[in-house]
Amino acid sequence: MIKTFRPFLTAALLATSQLVVAQGDRFPSKPIQVIITSTPGSASDAITRFLGTEVTKALGQPLVVVSKASAAGTIGAEFVRRAAPDGHTIFLGGNTTMAANLYLVKNLAYDPLKDFEPVTLVTINPLVLVVRADLPIKSVADLVARAKAKPGQMNYGIGNSGGRVAAQLLKSGAGMEAQDISFNGASQAILELVAGRLDFMFTDPMVADPFIKQGKVRALAVTSSVRLPTMGELPTMVEAGVPNYDYVSFLGYYVPRGTPRSIIDTLNGAFVKAIDSAEGQAFFRRMGMIARSSTPEGLTTFNKEQIASWERWVKQAGLEPQ
Structure with missing residues (x-):
């Protein structure tokens, strides 16, 4: 009995081992x-x-x-x-x-x-430039004029490197100064903008859209070279007066x-x-x-x-x- 059972047991263990290996090779396995x-x-x-x-x-x-x-x-x-x-x-x-x-x-x-x-x-994604709603800023030209009138006194939020370089391109292209404040994500930064502790920021349209619709922030322009279909009323930064501006x-x-x-x-x-x-x-x-x-x-x-x-x-x- 033992002699006849042992080969059967060995074969069974081998088959089980092969099954486990095969299952482990499947993707995804978890x-x-x-x-x-x-x-x-x-x-x-x-x-x-x-x-x-x-x-x-x-x-x-x-x-x-x-x-x-x-x-x-x-x-x-x-x-x-x-x-x-x-x-x-x-x-x-x-x-x-x-x-x-x-x-x-x-x-x-x-x-x-x-x-x-x-x-x-x-995806490829343009950003949108937004300012807090209580500021008397209706356009990119208004933002630039205010920043130049108050050099270094305005601030902006940064949630990622896209927002950082978009703001720097505005500052260098328009010849204005403003102070940057970094956050762990755009969602965190825009809450500070809504709360009135920031003046403006560049962020993803989806992040800004609920606050734009609620009137808590005001959108000024998009960063791409063409208008964004879902925000077709917004000019591009070039159309808003910043030469050669294009960022996605x-x-x-x-x-x-x-x-x-x-x-x-x-x-x-x-x-x-x-x-x-x-x-x-x-x-x-x-x-x-x-x-x-x-x-x-x-x-x-x-x-x-x-x-x-x-x-x-x-x-x-x-x-x-x-």
Whole structure:
């Protein structure tokens, strides 16, 4: 009995072991955490939760949004850089973490191109210039005139590097001065603007839109070279009188370097389908963003272009690494 049972037991254990290995090779085999570098309630949070609904259906595992906010997004980027390259940790990176930090952060502990694998581009985004509603400022010209009349006395909020460089481009282009105050995310900064402790800021249209509609802040212009369809009444900064002004930010999904290409392709397919769907396109229009999915190679090319643009913008704005 024992002799006949032992081979059967050995075969059974081998089959079980092979099954476990096969199950472990399946992707995804557990919930996927998506690291964002802004606060809950931000545009990045809303985007990932929206896309996560469709991606969860496609992959069979939930997407869990994890906020690791910091002024330059380095905490979140470093967390993902050190994560296991198995596709279960995704990074929603953007202009700050994947381009600007190369020129704005001293001794940056990661390389945007070498330490991450691209999955897909998600959006390109103009910012909107807003002022607090109780100021007698109705236009960009009014803002510039007030700043020049009170040199260095006005202040503005910064929630990310996009907001920082957008403000610096205004200051250098219009020849005005104002004091910057940094926050861990645009959502936090705009609350300070609404509270009357800031004078103006550049931020995502989605972050500003509820406060614009409530009359708590006043929108003056958008930073892109063309008007934003959802805010078509707002002029571009060029139309508002600031020569050669053109700035947009971007968002894209990344995974740690070394993640297998098969996993990257699986993620790309799920995210691209959600971004390109009719519901996805409508969602991003409501957000004041331009949806733009890509191949992994397409995001690499775009990222390199952004790095080159940021080198130019930082020099133009006269910014120094901190």
